[in-house]
Amino acid sequence: MAHAATHDEHHDEHHEHLNFFQRWVMSTNHKDIGTLYLVFSLLMFFIGGSFAMVIRAELFKPGLQLVQPYFFNEMTTMHALVMIFGAVMPAFVGLGNWMIPMMVGAPDMALPRMNNLSFWILPFAFALMLSTLFLPGGGPAGGWTMYPPLSIQSASTAYVVFAIHLMGISSIMGAINIIATILNMRAPGMDLLKMPVFVWSWLITAFLLIAVMPVLAGAVTMLLTDKYFNTHFFDAAGGGDPVLFQHVFWFFGHPEVYIMILPAFGIISEIIPTFARKPIFGYKAMVFAIASIAFLSFIVWAHHMFAVGLPLGAEIFFMYATMLIAVPTGVKVFNWVATMWGGSMTFETPMLFAIAFVILFTIGGFSGLMLALVPADFQYHDTYFVVAHFHYVLVTGAIFAIMAATYYWIPKWTGHMYSEFWGKVHFWNSVVWVNVLFFPQHFLGLAGMPRRIPDYNVAFANFNMISSIGGFLFGASQLIFLGVLIHCVWFSKKKATDRVWEGARGLEWTLSSPPPHHSFTIAPVIHDEELAHGHVED
Amino acid sequence: MRAGGFGKHGIRFRAKQAFGVAGLMALGLFGGTAQANPQPGQLNLTPGVTTYSHIPYMLNNVALGVCVVIGILVFGAMFIAMFRFRKSRGAVPEKWSHNTTVEIIWTAIPVVILISLAWLATDGLRKFSDTTGSQMTVKVTGYQWKWRYDYVDYLGKPLHVDFMSKLDDQSNATRQLDSGLDPYAVKADGEQTYLLNVDHPLVVPIHTKIRFVITADDVIHSWFVPALGWKMDAIPGVINAAWTNINTPGIYRGQCAELCGQDHGFMPIVVKAVSQDDFAKWLADQQKAATPPAPAPASTAAAPAQATAQVAAKQSTQG
Ligand code: HEM
Ligand SMILES: [Cu+2]
Numbered sequence: 001m002a003h004a005a006t007h008d009e010h011h012d013e014h015h016e017h018l019n020f021f022q023r024w025v026m027s028t029n030h031k032d033i034g035t036l037y038l039v040f041s042l043l044m045f046f047i048g049g050s051f052a053m054v055i056r057a058e059l060f061k062p063g064l065q066l067v068q069p070y071f072f073n074e075m076t077t078m079h080a081l082v083m084i085f086g087a088v089m090p091a092f093v094g095l096g097n098w099m100i101p102m103m104v105g106a107p108d109m110a111l112p113r114m115n116n117l118s119f120w121i122l123p124f125a126f127a128l129m130l131s132t133l134f135l136p137g138g139g140p141a142g143g144w145t146m147y148p149p150l151s152i153q154s155a156s157t158a159y160v161v162f163a164i165h166l167m168g169i170s171s172i173m174g175a176i177n178i179i180a181t182i183l184n185m186r187a188p189g190m191d192l193l194k195m196p197v198f199v200w201s202w203l204i205t206a207f208l209l210i211a212v213m214p215v216l217a218g219a220v221t222m223l224l225t226d227k228y229f230n231t232h233f234f235d236a237a238g239g240g241d242p243v244l245f246q247h248v249f250w251f252f253g254h255p256e257v258y259i260m261i262l263p264a265f266g267i268i269s270e271i272i273p274t275f276a277r278k279p280i281f282g283y284k285a286m287v288f289a290i291a292s293i294a295f296l297s298f299i300v301w302a303h304h305m306f307a308v309g310l311p312l313g314a315e316i317f318f319m320y321a322t323m324l325i326a327v328p329t330g331v332k333v334f335n336w337v338a339t340m341w342g343g344s345m346t347f348e349t350p351m352l353f354a355i356a357f358v359i360l361f362t363i364g365g366f367s368g369l370m371l372a373l374v375p376a377d378f379q380y381h382d383t384y385f386v387v388a389h390f391h392y393v394l395v396t397g398a399i400f401a402i403m404a405a406t407y408y409w410i411p412k413w414t415g416h417m418y419s420e421f422w423g424k425v426h427f428w429n430s431v432v433w434v435n436v437l438f439f440p441q442h443f444l445g446l447a448g449m450p451r452r453i454p455d456y457n458v459a460f461a462n463f464n465m466i467s468s469i470g471g472f473l474f475g476a477s478q479l480i481f482l483g484v485l486i487h488c489v490w491f492s493k494k495k496a497t498d499r500v501w502e503g504a505r506g507l508e509w510t511l512s513s514p515p516p517h518h519s520f521t522i523a524p525v526i527h528d529e530e531l532a533h534g535h536v537e538d
Numbered sequence: 539m540r541a542g543g544f545g546k547h548g549i550r551f552r553a554k555q556a557f558g559v560a561g562l563m564a565l566g567l568f569g570g571t572a573q574a575n576p577q578p579g580q581l582n583l584t585p586g587v588t589t590y591s592h593i594p595y596m597l598n599n600v601a602l603g604v605c606v607v608i609g610i611l612v613f614g615a616m617f618i619a620m621f622r623f624r625k626s627r628g629a630v631p632e633k634w635s636h637n638t639t640v641e642i643i644w645t646a647i648p649v650v651i652l653i654s655l656a657w658l659a660t661d662g663l664r665k666f667s668d669t670t671g672s673q674m675t676v677k678v679t680g681y682q683w684k685w686r687y688d689y690v691d692y693l694g695k696p697l698h699v700d701f702m703s704k705l706d707d708q709s710n711a712t713r714q715l716d717s718g719l720d721p722y723a724v725k726a727d728g729e730q731t732y733l734l735n736v737d738h739p740l741v742v743p744i745h746t747k748i749r750f751v752i753t754a755d756d757v758i759h760s761w762f763v764p765a766l767g768w769k770m771d772a773i774p775g776v777i778n779a780a781w782t783n784i785n786t787p788g789i790y791r792g793q794c795a796e797l798c799g800q801d802h803g804f805m806p807i808v809v810k811a812v813s814q815d816d817f818a819k820w821l822a823d824q825q826k827a828a829t830p831p832a833p834a835p836a837s838t839a840a841a842p843a844q845a846t847a848q849v850a851a852k853q854s855t856q857g
């Protein structure tokens with residue numbers, strides 16, 4: 001690895017001539033593009049978060065105090081679109097960009113120019129989408145699920161559809177790049193079944209993306225033609241069927257929710273072994289579980305549609321298929337616990353987030369299982385119970401994993417240690433307030449409070465107020481995160497070692513911190529016992 | 539509320555003061571409330587008031603119980619691991635990373651648990667999907683932002699009673715942005731009915747199997763009354779079927795449950811269940827006052843022609 005380091009000096013010199021514009025806008029470097037993705041994602045996280053603050057402020061007590069109902073609907077719709085497509089997905093692509101070449105022993109991504117394009121599409125897509133909030137007629141207000149006929153009553157359909165097309169193109173290019181990198185750029189000896197679980201999770205996620213983003217594009221294009229070109233795909237009066245949209249949307253939508261969690265599974269499977277100082281338990285089972293979850297995600301879509309009046313046979317099929325997903329998901333959770341068992345654990349910030357992930361994601365899985373039971377779902381569906389469910393899997397699942405990954409790898413990225421004290425302050429605030437925010441929403445849902453309403457009966461007042469307080473404090477806690485990041489990047493004096501964490505295994509830790517401009521210009525030699533999951537036999 | 543919970547199912551319990559106390563989880567599991575309408579501090583589903591509504595309630599309790607037990611085992615193991623296997627206590631990491639036997643066990647046990655839950659749920663679903671043998675039919679149509687009820691038939695005789703049902707005036711005045719009015723002051727019969735009251739409730743008889751045919755005229759809505767134990771989407775061009783058979787007289791409140799535009803939060807549903815005698819009287823009054831047979835569509839003829847085919851297909855599968 002000494003070669004890499006020498007090489008680096010040469011390159012750094014070479015790159016000093018780049019001005020800001022050339023370095024960032026014209027970049028073809030996987031690390032710089034990874035950074036762009038992560039910074040963009042953080043920006044979107046705060047924009048989407050500020051919409052959430054508006055929602056929670058309006059719901060603080062009964063009665064309308066702050067916003068008109070239509071604006072409230074714009075907020076819920078934009079919050080979801082920004083968080084899903086702007087915060088969570090780009091964060092994972094950014095992490096993949098940074099880490100995959102370093103983890104498989106490659107110099108860069110396979111398709112560096114496409115990498116640049118797939119990032120730079122995104123700011124335009126979001127500028128377009130967010131601009132609708134300032135245009136006459138307002139932004140989309142029909143929910144992120146965009147069910148017609150409601151969604152095409154909005155004046156912003158064309159903007160949103162175009163923005164979604166752009167995001168889809170970006171995701172597909174990103175996915176192709178990741179697949180090409182993983183399949184073609186691995187160092188000799190890095191067999192598929194020796195890859196880190198994070199790389200596996202991204203390989204499978206990338207296939208999901210390629211499979212379903214075109215389906216979303218098709219669905220929204222049909223919305224567009226229904227609105228502007230007199231087609232009647234979803235218009236009952238013209239012989240169409242509004243339910244058709246829901247089938248197409250959720251055929252995209254359910255794999256989409258797994259797109260947002262499989263890379264998180266990968267991240268957690270890297271972090272827990274590092275801080276337990278013990279190889280991941282059941283490596284092959286972990287990979288196989290991810291693959292089976294991905295497969296099953298294609299045959300469960302109608303569990304979002306139990307209340308549309310499906311035929312009995314369909315309800316039963318989708319219920320059973322959905323329940324089946326709990327099995328590989330359970331295997332993953334058990335294996336994480338088994339990885340900790342018999343280890344030698346320390347609890348730095350990344351590990352704290354990873355442990356919180358395992359517990360809180362599992363709680364989201366439990367409510368998912370309850371939602372899968374159709375007669376019970378007739379009660380839960382479209383209430384706050386569902387809101388609680390998907391925030392447990394997405395906030396304490398996907399987002400906690402992204403934060404864990406950031407703390408885990410930022411010393412490698414920057415060459416500096418972050419402040420462990422403030423990292424822990426951020427963690428404890430996040431984990432406490434996120435539960436104050438979302439746990440009471442289970443009760444609201446069980447008591448019958450529908451989701452996506454700006455105002456409610458006084459019976460729901462107590463828990464809404466608790467939830468809003470949790471929301472404000474959770475939001476404020478994320479400013480600590482911002483502070484920790486800024487400190488780490490620009491002000492931290494503490495240098496990171498190459499390995500950073502005592503128990504860290506895998507190729508990325510053999511590079512310098514920060515790593516050279518081109519990660520591995522000379523393919524590294526793979527020693528099995530150096531890999532994160534140890535020596536996989538049998 | 540008269541409906542105040544009885545039922546063989548569910549311990550009668552008022553969870554009013556309960557939030558914040560330590561027993562919260564246990565209450566969520568077994569207590570909740572037997573009230574039919576939302577209560578402050580309510581922690582669990584309502585057992586409801588119909589011949590069907592205990593099914594989702596029990597299913598919910600069983601599934602929650604299963605999850606709590608699994609949670610205690612898994613999180614318990616995790617906390618033990620975090621305590622015992624800490625580096626600061628001198629733990630030395632072991633080398634194993636594989637154990638086929640335990641892996642098979644913890645794949646197989648969840649399968650068995652899931653099969654039993656699936657069995658219970660399938661059973662409940664079959665009951666719900668059987669809309670045959672009804673003694674009364676009510677057609678429900680969602681509009682932005684009100685409901686229309688058509689009484690189609692009762693005890694084999696066609697009826698011509700229909701009306702619109704929308705948010706009551708007091709709630710409507712109070713809910714305006716900066717109205718300065720107090721949501722807590724909106725009351726009907728001593729109950730706090732802010733956003734949960736309408737001008738004309740749906741009046742139905744108890745001990746009668748009522749078949750609902752549910753559709754919409756503009757966008758998708760969803761007809762949801764927790765005390766009946768289900769919700770069903772109201773979709774333009776589609777007619778969905780559902781049923782209920784209410785045991786206890788009372789006033790049961792619900793809301794539109796599918797985002798339907800700016801006033802989605804302001805189109806409540808109120809079902810007033812009365813004895814069969816009272817219902818007969820109410821019906822007679824309505825028919826006396828009746829406008830000549832509704833100008834607008836009575837019953838299924840309402841649906842646009844091309845939708846009828848779909849509907850027929852759906853209904854043949856749904857019974
Ligand atoms: C054990 C695994 C899971 C099961 C059994 C499950 C089941 C379900 C079901 C049945 C629904 C529909 C509820 C309803 O609308 O009535 C639902 C909604 C949802 N789930 Fe899950 N889920 C699981 C895991 C996940 C994961 C891992 C994610 C994402 C990271 C996720 C994200 C969502 C989202 C976003 C929705 C709501 C979508 C919307 O209506 O806007 N779920 N889940
Ligand atoms: Cu799903």
Ligand SMILES: [Cu+2]
Nearest residue numbers: 759794798805
């Ligand atoms: Cu509605």
